[in-house]
Ligand SMILES: NC(=O)C1=CN([C@@H]2O[C@H](COP(=O)(O)OP(=O)(O)OC[C@H]3O[C@@H](n4cnc5c(N)ncnc54)[C@H](O)[C@@H]3O)[C@@H](O)[C@H]2O)C=CC1
């Protein structure tokens with residue numbers, strides 16, 4: 001197993017990519033701290049996920065705290081220390097993408113997106129890194145960035161800068177934390193079918209266009225991200241830091 005007896009924290013793990021990554025980490029021998037927004041609607045998903053993790057013979061605890069709160073990272077780390085004695089892997093996954101046009105972007109939509117996707121992530125990564133440094137055994141930090149860190153979207157002008165920011169954060173943190181043996185990398189998903197784009201992809205024309213741009217011939221699903229995240233978390237990637245891994249079925253390179 002690739003993550004035997006490691007402790008992994010994942011934010012936004014109630015569903016989608018975060019939940020799939022949490023399950024694969026458990027299959028690979030890890031115990032989990034499941035970060036989620038704290039909303040009652042998410043709690044049912046989290047309880048179900050914890051049952052699935054326990055059925056795999058691993059342990060999991062949930063921490064309900066919003067990603068945009070600068071104190072959330074410390075709460076997640078405190079839970080990892082209390083229940084599992086420390087943290088080995090931190091996956092910053094929580095994110096929102098409320099599609100909206102640029103010229104009439106509500107100020108609150110922009111600020112909420114940046115706070116949730118990037119500002120909270122900064123402090124959470126910092127909290128995880130401080131704990132890893134104190135433990136003195138290195139660690140792995142992974143940000144779920146996006147293909148949208150590299151390309152634009154007319155309805156995503158508030159979102160794409162957060163994903164570019166996460167990629168940049170991992171690059172700078174790789175430099176800052178390398179001396180402590182803490183590796184920092186980003187995964188860049190393409191179009192993955194989850195709740196975040198359910199409405200957007202309900203437009204058949206849009207869906208067909210996104211599929212047609214994907215050389216592997218289909219949109220992604222959350223499990224497609226689980227392997228790449230586990231790889232970057234594991235010692236298989238022990239000399240990989242500051243890297244970005246596109247997981248997009250080839251969408252980015254498909255110009256013509
Ligand atoms: N689905 C896709 O095509 C792509 C997704 N991503 C990124 O993947 C990450 C996960 O998204 P998906 O699994 O696709 O969508 P999703 O909507 O299924 O999952 C998002 C997760 O973030 C959580 N979350 C949202 N706001 C939160 C808050 N304020 N505090 C704590 N948790 C919060 C949700 O509860 C959920 O667990 C996001 O960062 C997203 O930007 C990146 C590229 C493509």
Ligand SMILES: C[C@H](O)[C@@H]1OC(=O)[C@H](O)[C@@H]1O
Nearest residue numbers: 097146148190191196197
């Ligand atoms: C929410 C979008 O459909 C999704 O998120 C991203 O980061 C990419 O732009 C995907 O298409």
